[in-house]
Amino acid sequence: MSSSTELTEKKVFLLKSLDGVIFEVEESVAVQLEVIRELIEGDCARPFISLYNVTSEILALVIEYCKHHAETCSGGTSATIADEDLKTFDNEFMNVDENILLELCSAADYLDIKSLFELTCRTLASLIKDRTIIEVRKMFNVENDFSVVEEKAVRKEFAWAFK
Amino acid sequence: MRMMRGLFLPNHIICEILSWLPVKSLLRFKCVCKTWFNIIQDPEFITIHMVRAPCSWVYQSTYNENSCANFTFSTYWQGLVLERNNSTNAYRLRNPATRQILDLPCPPSHQNIIYINIFFIPKTSDLKLLNISCLQEEGDIHTKRYNILSINDLTWKYVDSTSCDPTKFQVRKLHAETKFYLFKLGLVGDSYFDCLDLENDRITRDIKIPRKLFLDWKNVHALNWKDGKLALACIDQKQQLNLWILEDDKKNKWAETKITISLTFLKDYPSMSSQNIIPWTVKENQIWWYHVTDDSQDIFVFDIESREVDFQTSPTTKKKILYIDKPSLTYIKGMHPETQKVKCSEK
Numbered sequence: 001m002s003s004s005t006e007l008t009e010k011k012v013f014l015l016k017s018l019d020g021v022i023f024e025v026e027e028s029v030a031v032q033l034e035v036i037r038e039l040i041e042g043d044c045a046r047p048f049i050s051l052y053n054v055t056s057e058i059l060a061l062v063i064e065y066c067k068h069h070a071e072t073c074s075g076g077t078s079a080t081i082a083d084e085d086l087k088t089f090d091n092e093f094m095n096v097d098e099n100i101l102l103e104l105c106s107a108a109d110y111l112d113i114k115s116l117f118e119l120t121c122r123t124l125a126s127l128i129k130d131r132t133i134i135e136v137r138k139m140f141n142v143e144n145d146f147s148v149v150e151e152k153a154v155r156k157e158f159a160w161a162f163k
Numbered sequence: 164m165r166m167m168r169g170l171f172l173p174n175h176i177i178c179e180i181l182s183w184l185p186v187k188s189l190l191r192f193k194c195v196c197k198t199w200f201n202i203i204q205d206p207e208f209i210t211i212h213m214v215r216a217p218c219s220w221v222y223q224s225t226y227n228e229n230s231c232a233n234f235t236f237s238t239y240w241q242g243l244v245l246e247r248n249n250s251t252n253a254y255r256l257r258n259p260a261t262r263q264i265l266d267l268p269c270p271p272s273h274q275n276i277i278y279i280n281i282f283f284i285p286k287t288s289d290l291k292l293l294n295i296s297c298l299q300e301e302g303d304i305h306t307k308r309y310n311i312l313s314i315n316d317l318t319w320k321y322v323d324s325t326s327c328d329p330t331k332f333q334v335r336k337l338h339a340e341t342k343f344y345l346f347k348l349g350l351v352g353d354s355y356f357d358c359l360d361l362e363n364d365r366i367t368r369d370i371k372i373p374r375k376l377f378l379d380w381k382n383v384h385a386l387n388w389k390d391g392k393l394a395l396a397c398i399d400q401k402q403q404l405n406l407w408i409l410e411d412d413k414k415n416k417w418a419e420t421k422i423t424i425s426l427t428f429l430k431d432y433p434s435m436s437s438q439n440i441i442p443w444t445v446k447e448n449q450i451w452w453y454h455v456t457d458d459s460q461d462i463f464v465f466d467i468e469s470r471e472v473d474f475q476t477s478p479t480t481k482k483k484i485l486y487i488d489k490p491s492l493t494y495i496k497g498m499h500p501e502t503q504k505v506k507c508s509e510k
Contacts (some may be wrong), residue, residue: 026215041217078399099170102170102172105171106176107171109176113497117179117243118179121176121182121183122183124180125183126183128184129185129188133191140171141170142197144195145196146194146196146197151194154200155194157191157500160188161190
């Protein structure tokens, strides 16, 4: 098959968010979401694809990310320039509130977008690197299920790491 | 507006996020909750984390500054440093990132040690230490004693090689997965190799290497080839690297034809010659070399396809590299905190 599809109509897909907002995306964007690529290949992408785990706010961001990556990669620029450009874009893209970051990470996992998943995981890691245990528990919504004695024992083993 | 307030991330996502953190943060985050504690202890997680950890060169000078006096660096394996106590000759395994130590029993012989290395045996999840000492017999005849320590049961065993005369052989040592090879390159006659299988502590001695592989055996090096295979290599007068691959060590089967690679880069680096560059290992399509000069040892990579050379260290640092560190959470049963040495560390 030839790859020159200039004249043929661009395929578009409709994605429906958890809160019912419908987004129209081109195929080059849609296929970056591994889950959707599978649906497209299985011809199960009509009339629209419902994404039950992603809100419209997050889905809009995800589409923005995939669009930029699709355009940069197919733009005909040299690989190194494209690389630089993506790096700058990714850096700016990660400059969001940490709750959004957590949701983006979860969405990237659900939609199976490997590059975005790694990007959000790395960004979250650098955010929490120096945080206290209490701050981390709050951010990740986890409860301390250690007893006082147990926690003390765990802390004692690597007391130097708390300094 | 947002519907997912108080998002709760599943374990596999937490695992991914944590895998990008430095060791120190992870040791603290063991206290977050039991789930995080278990993730951080999990051997699979420890492996993923180590792969992602940034690596750094450790020089002899930095090691001397940071480590406690009294110990000499021996070797490095996946975040663990093996070091020898200068006064007692006992070994210990130390994880500099977690500051934990495992003391090991003294080897049965600690005179004339010519080699020490760590082998991981996947089948039994054991670590084995191999320490080779040279037993001098009458005159110039030497026997090599292979001392093997299993970390699982902490006992030393040994096997001996056959005697060999160092004026007739040059010895090259090579470590490939769970096997150790000792090449005895004949300066006047035939060459042989010993194969020590550390999985079973079994040795096959004096396997004869076909003499026709090289004309001149003086500058032959043994190196790790792809797929856990071994190779012998020699740079000829035309500045070509000639490689013979050992296809099967049990059957002593060598490749049908040699591989010849033209070392065009030698023209661009006048300080390098066939005498001072040593091929050491092959990863994918790259040959890793040592460039040895009087006061330094540089590592460089030669890409077989593109013929390009890439220095892993600045050739001007003139510092001896001890090892490439990958800070990891690697833990061996029985390890304890390095408490008594606190005053030696930086803070």
